[in-house]
Amino acid sequence: MVERAMALGREAESMIRALALISAEEGHLTRLYLTPEHRLAADLVRRWMAEAGLDVSEDALGTVRGRLAPESDGRNSVQRLLIGSHIDTVIDAGAYDGALGVIAGILAVREVMKKHGRMPFGIDVLAFGDEEGSRFPATLLCSQAVAGRFDPAALQVESVDGVKLEDALRAYGKDPAEIPAAAYEPGEAAAYVELHIEQGPVLEQADEALGVVTAIASQSRHSVTVVGEAGHAGTVPMNLRHDALTAAAEIALAVEALAQRNADDFMVATIGKLSLSPGASNVIPARVVFTVDLRSQTDARRIEAMNWLREEILAIATKRHVTAWIERTHEAAARPCDPALQSGFTAAIGGRDGKSAIHLPSGAGHDGQAVGAMCPIGMLFVRCRGGISHNPAEFTSVRDMGLAVAALIKFIESFDPARLGRRRADD
Numbered sequence: 001m002v003e004r005a006m007a008l009g010r011e012a013e014s015m016i017r018a019l020a021l022i023s024a025e026e027g028h029l030t031r032l033y034l035t036p037e038h039r040l041a042a043d044l045v046r047r048w049m050a051e052a053g054l055d056v057s058e059d060a061l062g063t064v065r066g067r068l069a070p071e072s073d074g075r076n077s078v079q080r081l082l083i084g085s086h087i088d089t090v091i092d093a094g095a096y097d098g099a100l101g102v103i104a105g106i107l108a109v110r111e112v113m114k115k116h117g118r119m120p121f122g123i124d125v126l127a128f129g130d131e132e133g134s135r136f137p138a139t140l141l142c143s144q145a146v147a148g149r150f151d152p153a154a155l156q157v158e159s160v161d162g163v164k165l166e167d168a169l170r171a172y173g174k175d176p177a178e179i180p181a182a183a184y185e186p187g188e189a190a191a192y193v194e195l196h197i198e199q200g201p202v203l204e205q206a207d208e209a210l211g212v213v214t215a216i217a218s219q220s221r222h223s224v225t226v227v228g229e230a231g232h233a234g235t236v237p238m239n240l241r242h243d244a245l246t247a248a249a250e251i252a253l254a255v256e257a258l259a260q261r262n263a264d265d266f267m268v269a270t271i272g273k274l275s276l277s278p279g280a281s282n283v284i285p286a287r288v289v290f291t292v293d294l295r296s297q298t299d300a301r302r303i304e305a306m307n308w309l310r311e312e313i314l315a316i317a318t319k320r321h322v323t324a325w326i327e328r329t330h331e332a333a334a335r336p337c338d339p340a341l342q343s344g345f346t347a348a349i350g351g352r353d354g355k356s357a358i359h360l361p362s363g364a365g366h367d368g369q370a371v372g373a374m375c376p377i378g379m380l381f382v383r384c385r386g387g388i389s390h391n392p393a394e395f396t397s398v399r400d401m402g403l404a405v406a407a408l409i410k411f412i413e414s415f416d417p418a419r420l421g422r423r424r425a426d427d
Contacts, residue, residue, distance in 0.1 A: 087099060
């Protein structure tokens with residue numbers, strides 16, 4: 001069994017390396033939604049799915065689906081287990097984020113087919129094209145469509161280079177009018193599960209390869225604009241300035257303090273992008289625009305924190321004689337993982353040295369937040385070196401990937417939609 005797991009890990013590594021070669025930048029991994037690189041990656045995934053024996057299709061938002069039909073007389077033949085992740089990346093990314101989940105799903109279902117043929121339920125492996133939101137100011141577009149929650153207004157959002165999502169879809173060969181057909185029928189999806197690198201240090205510190213996710217954090221993204229007045233850097237006295245940057249700096253410190261005060265709720269806050277104008281060394285900054293990414297384990301604490309931050313921004317702006325406002329660009333509710341699916345992954349891991357599997361929350365957002373609107377979700381985390389992600393140094397060992405695929409196989413073999421339904425009814 002260990003040898004087979006290692007073989008699966010080596011195969012996963014080979015496939016990850018092949019996918020990582022598809023990039024818009026030589027020497028760096030950048031693969032954005034609805035780009036030529038996305039098309040090449042999707043075609044490679046389609047080929048892998050077909051080689052694994054799955055029936056392959058692609059929906060109107062570019063999600064690649066590999067389908068295994070259920071036994072014709074299966075007890076739960078009308079329901080499907082969805083296994084998925086994403087194939088887009090951030091700019092200058094690591095190779096494992098998202099890609100490992102898609103590849104693990106393909107390998108696991110292939111192995112299940114070899115051993116059992118078809119299962120009493122159907123299985124779909126999903127390769128979403130937009131989870132990161134790196135090209136368009138929206139995230140989870142593909143998984144929202146799968147869940148029947150796609151907002152048509154998103155078709156009008158523009159990329160940083162001024163391309164509307166609707167136009168990008170047409171250039172990719174898709175018809176936006178067909179997006180509603182991407183949704184599963186009510187009750188068709190029994191559950192959605194995702195295997196993903198942890199993107200944090202908890203498993204490594206515990207010396208564990210795998211962990212069971214308890215919930216995906218609540219998340220919101222905002223754009224903050226601060227407007228002051230440009231002036232000569234040498235002639236305007238400090239007490240008469242309307243400096244947008246110093247006001248933004250004080251707001252940034254308030255954002256940091258806010259998260260630190262709520263650390264018991266695993267709250268984190270990040271300002272990851274900032275632009276300044278006019279942008280000259282001898283001119284007082286007149287306008288600053290920056291992002292705020294706020295995450296919490298509970299929606300209530302996140303909403304409370306954002307309400308406080310809005311008031312604090314206005315107070316700082318008034319004190320510093322500038323104007324400021326905040327606009328929400330993304331929001332995702334906290335999404336708990338189903339207890340029965342957590343139990344399934346715990347049993348699949350099996351524990352080590354008599355210890356039960358580690359259970360931990362996800363501070364990162366995932367497609368499960370969107371898919372969870374239509375069915376129960378579960379997640380399995382895989383250790384990554386140093387907890388590093390969204391970085392070229394991102395790395396997961398062959399051994400850990402092999403153990404993860406083996407655990408996913410065990411999970412699929414023991415999965416029963418009917419038992420899940422009873423468990424949910426009892427909760």
